[in-house]
Amino acid sequence: MSNEDTLKEAKQRYKATVHLPQTDFPMKAGLQEREPALQKKWAEEDLYGKIRAARKGAKPWVLHDGPPYANGDAHTGTGMNKSLKDMVVKFRTMQGFDSPYVPGWDCHGLPIEHKVLQEMGGKLPEGTTALQMRERCLEYATKYIDIQRKQFQATGTLGRWDEPYLTTNPSYEANVLAVFRDLFAKGYITRAQRSVHWSWAAQSALAEAELEYEDRQDTSIYLRMMAQGQVAGVDNVALLIWTTTPWTMPANLAIAAAKDAEYAIVEYTRDGKPERMVVAEELREAVADKSGLTDVKVLKHLRGAELEGVNYTHPLWGTTCPVVFADYVTLEDGTGLVHTAPGHGKEDFETGKNHNWFNVDRPVCPVSENGTYYTGERLREELNLPKDYKDDSGWLAFIDGKHIMKANDAIVERLREQGLLLHSEKFTHSYPHCWRTHTPVIFRATEQWFVNVDHVEPGQTKPLRQRILDEIKLCKWYPSWGEKRISAMLENRPDWCISRQRYWGIPIPAFMDEGSGKVCMSQATVDRVISLVAEHGSNVWYDDANWPVDKLLPDDVRPDEFKGRKLKKMDDIFDVWFESGSSFQAVMRTDADLKDKALSENGRTTHSGMYLEGDDQHRGWFQVSLILSVATTGVAPFRDCLTCAFVVDEKGEKGSKSKGNMWPIDQGCRDLGADLVRLYFASIDTSSPVPVTYDLIRGAGDSYRKLRNTWRTLVANLFDFDPDKDAVAADKLSQLDQWALSRTAGLVEDVTACFERYEFHHAMRALVQFCTVELSSQYIDVCKDELYCEAATAPRRRAIQTVYWQVAQVIAKFMAPVTVHTAEEMWQYMPKPETESVHLALWPTVGGLLTRKPELDKRFKLMFRLKAESDRVLDRLRKEKVIGKGYDANVTLGLGNDLMKELANYGTPEQLQAELPGLLNVSKVALDASSDHAALQEFEPATDVQGLWVKVEASAEQACVRCFRRTGDVGSVKEHEFLCTRCAKVVG
């Protein structure tokens, strides 16, 4: 055999004695195949049930799920919401809390009713009963619950999916009514005539949360309202008003002016004829410019107060109307004289009410629920015109039955023909729209049920609004500005209109005496309805055949004045927000799995630990939940309120189903892997708009692969490690091992703190950073030689394996709430895992081996800085082809006095010279503190360490064929001529 052959053969032979990593844990994730399989396994083995059993009796910490609407696909944004919730629940579970997750759905409401009506051809067909229609709605909702459930489950979210809460469950409905009953008992409920937001397309009143502001172009008009008699001694004067809603002119009852403002009476020429009008002095020029008036003369200035007693002739009806004063008249836009139509404006309504222009039953509101003017007699009646009114002008016939949006332009033209229109122009402004039909909303005076937010209930000193604001302060808001936002909203919000004129919902349990028109409601009557609904569901209200009024409300539960009277059921249903806002009662306080799981802390008890939704819920679910919970139980429904922002597409546009720029969440999970999608959501700051595209999510693959591969290396080196037998005690660990554990302990502190604050992206950053720097580039790289080349059972090797084992557990656990499938897959490769599933394991805590050692952190920070300087010079020599791998080199560190002293803290020169080759991944390191390094060419000054010079030279020594190091002692053991002493001993 030639020497070369001998060497080759020796390499082969010795290689077999090296403990190379071994693992079946695949490098490639294959999420698309593995995730569904794992989910199936979890379902079959009932992992959720096992978690519940394992945490039974533990301290509760419940995230209460806000119910998504049972309509359409669960898109990416909804999926992000569910994923974040699952992260919180899994984290709290791992912290040892009993943290059940009961998902729910919002099933009633206009959108479904709308869809079903469309399927029926636009309106309820003749002969179809409300009951039949409601059955269809329920079918529709049920269908989408099944669809969405599968979509949500694709994210790997665990929970009580087989028994979610539904707002259509009779028990849920009964609880909503119970909340109403309590409010009623405490005096919060009023029924009153008010001007409310009204969607003529949806034919229903709308809540603040159901409005979306969109830009809209309207025609704004400047209209001359002819004053009767003199104004401040001037004849023939018009009062100039401005409006963007000409369709409200028929309902005009007055003009409002500002008492303290200065007005001008001006004269100008139009169409060759002189005209006079009153306009606010401040707006005079602007109005004249816009209207193209040239020769404007001011005849007189006057205070607003001087307009007192002035009347004008209604431009349509010829009736006499007054000028009044109102404090909301401003001089920013318009003319300083405000068209006032109490039937179509909130403030106008108040003005009308203050002046007793209408009795409670009948403000002037000629517009019907579908947005058309009333017709015939009804129109006359609603307009409150004199009985003998002759429609000489033809206005009555003109608007009769017309749709307001169509009438707008026609009315403008007609006013122009009458010569009353000074000017008209297009005007773009943001205007409230119905969130479902996307049609402009109007104000319409109707009779509705309200929750009075400023009511002081018996036994309380503060109004509800203030008590809610107090509770808000006691909650924790993430991000913190959420508190300001919701406080501001609560401070400003009007009373809550809770009635809707629809079918698909829970009926407001009110009866009316057909004879007297009086409303019949008492605690007893509501309780009666509650018990029926609990048993039969809310359909009893619509089931006239089986539940006629007298059976629904027998005499014995009626208040005395209604006994024996002919009653009818009233038609209103609850605003869906009232339903979902009652979930703290219908779910948290009554569900069998949740009712004893309120969160108690520092003497304060809230019905749940957390609500987590999109930040649009500040004006939606959070707010209504707060109102109902504080009003009925005195406390907020949650301790923590976490919000996330909307998802947006690559152009930054809000993702929405209707736009089609977002895909269903399960599709993304299937195509990319649920863990990747979840990791992406956990890697980004979800408090500002979250951009979501396939490419962006694929970008999270970098982090994913880093985590997976680093972990794979750890576990691959544990193939012969049995923690029970091989784990070593703390005193057997090297300083480097302890440093690694110290850094891990630091990571535990950081990541835990981040999870506690729900800052998943900071936690993930810390984790990935740790894997990249401390593990991959530092600890793992440095440990390879000892791990591979020492004897299998050598204390050094077992020490490193002990560290790997510890660190591998920590990483798998930290990944568990986020990459739920991958962490579970990892867990199956852990030697002797502490639990059957990673999701049953306990969150890592600091202590024992995982102890922070700041002095070691400091020591190795310096060591790795030395390594960085050495690497820089090594790299140069590599590029110059002087050396290849690090073991080809010997390094001499030239040390200044200060650095030498600093190093002395960490060991004698001999100790350091023994330790550093390993750390620097070179064959030999010498410390030289005596030369004048600056003067020596072969020394290169360090760039980032004061008083350090580096010299690198190729080693002349022979490399050990087993460990590749050039230690200078190869062949010292006769039987192993190609090995260094260490390897020879190991091989034996």
Added chain:
RNA sequence: GCGCCGGUAGCUCAGUUGGUUAGAGCACACGCCUGAUAAGCGUGAGGUCGGCGGUUCGAGUCCGCCCCGGCGCACCA
């Protein structure tokens, strides 16, 4: 109009109570290793920290004004 949140490398983001020469990952360039291998390691280039002014021995960080982006609230008669 009022308010909130952002603006740091080509991209995604860190940057603690003001404190050496502003960091990381990806991407890019150049190398090494072939015993983490559809991996791993190293080096490099890349920044007027949105702009201007102020406080300070010292400002990405604190203050004021402005610009840009996002959002919320109000007004919209």
